[in-house]
Amino acid sequence: MTIRVLVVDDQPVVRAGVALLLNAAGGFALVGEAADGAEAVSAAARLRPDVVLMDLRMPRLDGVESTRRIVDAHPSTRVLVLTTFAEDADLYGALGAGAIGYLVKDGPPEEMIDAVRRAARGEPLLAPPVLARVMARAVDAHTSEAARPRGAGRLTEREAEVLALVGAGRSNAEIASALHLGVTTVKTHVSAAMEKLALRNRVQAAVVAHRMGLVDDDFRVRAR
Template identity: 45%
Template sequence: MMQAPTAEDDMTVVRVLVVDDDPLVRAGLAMMLDGAKGISVVAEAADGEEVPDAVNAHWPEVVLMDIRMPRMNGIEATRRLRARPNPPEVVVLTTFDSDDNVLNALRAGACGFLLKDSPPVDIVTAVLKAAAGEPILSPTITRRLMDRAATAAGAHERARQVLARLSPREHDVMLAIARGRSNAEIGADLFMSVATVKAHVTRILTKLEVGNRTQVALLAHDAGLA
């Protein structure tokens, strides 16, 4: 069995898996990302069913995932991938930012989304941010997505109950995460070191039983706090 690469193997390069059923789009993304400093495209996949084998074989830190694909779409593939131990971050790809499936992908565990016609620099930045655990979606985009969807019955109260698990200091950090603040910005706002912020973020994700900052922001919105 192939062993996961260690930090010593590839300390500064983010390993990326590109998943898209359109071979031209897939090849274009792979070529563009491979030419960016600090990124290496280690594998490609044509649909969601190919993702587990590709992840097992190549251990990417970030997966660029198309939403609309045959056999298994990007939402289900994201949900299954994020349920694994130590999963890679997932950034979903869509043709239109009005795609209602984007919100479902974020709830499934994607940390953000990109339009397929985004400028290359934006795609590179999103990949590097995803690998670093930094926010990709702005609070404005998160709210717009949430406001577009009807809130499920009881979602508000359930979100309030979940967020009640946090300590007062963790609650402050959670609100900053919901506002799209980076670790460095949260540290400056709340007079903490970046290391302390990271420790709080880790505890928040564990207590809320979510996989990334975007899902924290979605919970805060459901609770009426963002």
């Protein structure tokens, strides 16, 4: 399957570089480019890409707000942030807006290619330095009972079990195998858990699973 990609960045050289990497890797179709967030929202609606590679610092409309608009309008489109910055405001703003992953531009090219493929499959990905910041914040939040996610008490035992495996980075197929369930049943439990917890994507689910004590600091399922 060819992955349709929209590249959004206000620097033409960055867009050209990403295009070269995707073309060299194979299995991708660069369906469009955008130089700012407003163009990105319009292009996503017109082109319906599988993955949007999104810069954050852009004129007219920033990457956080354009990510929010794209995800809200087209839930099947995955937005993968690719930026120079790894500041907290950008990081949590992007994840809160529904981005499925967050990469820094100085990472290895093969890391970006792998991330786009994983994003197309609906798998979350955070670059190691970004993941460290997410974890640090999650650990701090976990120390306070007041930080317990709203709706956590409404989860069924099975939904909590599924959420733990989502937090451990398992795909729906892997969860189904581990729990001896059908993939459709797993999708139902994942959707129910995320709706009760008001989560937009699996990255947020992983952080919440940690805050609830369902996974440990290495994102491994805790023994129950």
